[in-house]
Amino acid sequence: MTQQSSPEHIPATGSAPGRRRHIVQVTPNYPPLLGGLEQVVQILATRLAARNDVSVVTTDNKADGAPHRAVEAGGVKVRRHRALTVAHTSLAPGMFGSLLRIRRGTVIHLHCATAVVPEQVWISARIRGLKYLLHFHMEVDASGPLGRLLPFYKTHLFGRVVRGAAGVIVLTESQRDFLAERYGVDPALVHVVPNGVAEEFFLPLRAPSTEPATGSSPDPLRLLFVGRLDIQKNVARLLDAMARVTEPVRLRLVGDGDLRQALQAQASRLGLDDRVEFVGRKHGEDLVKEYEDAELFVLPSDREGMALVALEAMAAGLPVLATAVPGNIETVQGVGVLVEPTPQALATTIDSLARDRSALAAPAAAGAARVADSRWDRVVAAIEDVYEQVGF
The missing domain is CATH 3.40.50.2000 (Glycogen Phosphorylase B;)
Known part of the structure; x- marks a missing residue:
């Protein structure tokens, strides 16, 4: 039987590492677009920026006129690439250039919920010889006329992206088990860090x-x-x-x-x-x-x-x-x-x-x-511990 995980199961953490990191959060979408994943990325980016240099590479999907380059709350640098949305997927070819320019030693923190962006990170990392951390938010079901291609995509493309990560963050123990069964991910590389509450x-x-x-x-x-x-x-x-x-x-x-x-x-x-x-x-x-x-x-x-x-x-x-x-x-x-x-x-x-x-x-x-102990400061400390374990 799959072990269930609840929001209180945030790993115990010590004091946050003292050195300042360069962190790039890569996400298909970002606020002002409304959504849970987008809020999570923004919260993590803003809070991590308190003791790190943090950038966000994303698309301008439903950005409501937000600038393509901006320094936002907490000093987070946001780069929004022009995107075309097809079958609920943001296609932003310009993002690949930003990924190729990431300097060595940077924490590449990839947030996964749609296709294309994960593959861009995977390919650019292989070209540059860099490693990345994959944050798995949920498994997406097929929708729309192109949904029939999703099983092929998951097996032959996304599976490689997940297995190619230096580490994977999931929200629950069930997700850890799912990644092992569906994509053959080594459970030892998977870290359970639930979402938090403001x-x-x-x-x-x-x-x-x-x-x-x-x-x-x-x-x-x-x-x-x-x-x-x-x-x-x-x-x-x-x-x-x-x-x-x-x-x-x-x-x-x-x-x-x-x-x-x-x-x-x-x-x-x-x-x-x-x-x-x-x-x-x-x-x-x-x-x-x-x-x-x-x-x-x-x-x-x-x-x-x-x-x-x-x-x-x-x-x-x-x-x-x-x-x-x-x-x-x-x-x-x-x-x-x-x-x-x-x-x-x-x-x-x-x-x-x-x-x-x-x-x-x-x-x-x-x-x-x-959720009494599910505050974001605890979650952010747990994520910084994952960075340390992965070797960033």
């Missing part, structure tokens, strides 16, 4: 809800989703569930994405305009307030790596209801509520929790306890 999301546990007085109507149960409105998150499944819910509930959808208009049309078609609210992207205190005001966090995804939003919800004292799919299982199992990835399963559980809100207290407390 300090502002840690809120005091709220008092459990009480049942309404006899004869009174309960206020609607306040549901919250935070994330990209795209295929992977499958908010359409959550809307279909809302159409089946019979108890009084309200859902706030925080985020934006390519599917927003289609999802708004779906909500209207299902008669949910008075129960579902699309509120767009939220940041900082506004996002914290969304977690603070909600009663139940819902994640209807098809697949995750380790969803930052689920960790943030737990830190904020919110119980988490998620689909039982890879990534969600490792993150939520034992502390939240997992259901089959169907609208009916989500609707049945939402109705049950809306009828008995006292059942929300236990998963809220368990989730908060699980």
Whole structure:
């Protein structure tokens, strides 16, 4: 049986190495593009820059006019290469030139979630005789008309990229096992470092809800989703569930994405305009307030790596209801509520929790306890320890 890993399993670390490193974070996408991987890379880059020289090599995919060269928060140098997006993949030929110019002794930290960018790092490293560290965020499923090529790509291209890395960072023990089984990666080269949670999301546990007085109507149960409105998150499944819910509930959808208009049309078609609210992207205190005001966090995804939003919800004292799919299982199992990835399963559980809100207290407390030590400073120290072990 595969051992499950949870966010609290961040390796114990000593003091961070004293020498200053040159680090290049290579990622297909970067903020302002909205997404968990992009946020992780930005957080790591900014925090690592406190005691290292850090650059980011990425694309301008959905960069909303951000400059192609910039020095951003913390002194991080960001180089965004012009890209064309095909089948959810950013193609940026100019990135290869930047990779070829990386100087020896640099930590090349590659973040993997899409095709092409990993292969550029692999080829440039072989040409230059350099090594790289691969950060595996999640296994991506096929989508779109070119999805039929994905099995060939994984076997004959991506497998070589993973096996060619000097070390691999994964989020869970399950991912370590998966890489060994699927790609033949030596488990001794794989380091488990879960994602972290920013300090502002840690809120005091709220008092459990009480049942309404006899004869009174309960206020609607306040549901919250935070994330990209795209295929992977499958908010359409959550809307279909809302159409089946019979108890009084309200859902706030925080985020934006390519599917927003289609999802708004779906909500209207299902008669949910008075129960579902699309509120767009939220940041900082506004996002914290969304977690603070909600009663139940819902994640209807098809697949995750380790969803930052689920960790943030737990830190904020919110119980988490998620689909039982890879990534969600490792993150939520034992502390939240997992259901089959169907609208009916989500609707049945939402109705049950809306009828008995006292059942929300236990998963809220368990989730908060699980992420209590999952702060980003601890994660960054663990990653610097990995750099040391890999020999950077």
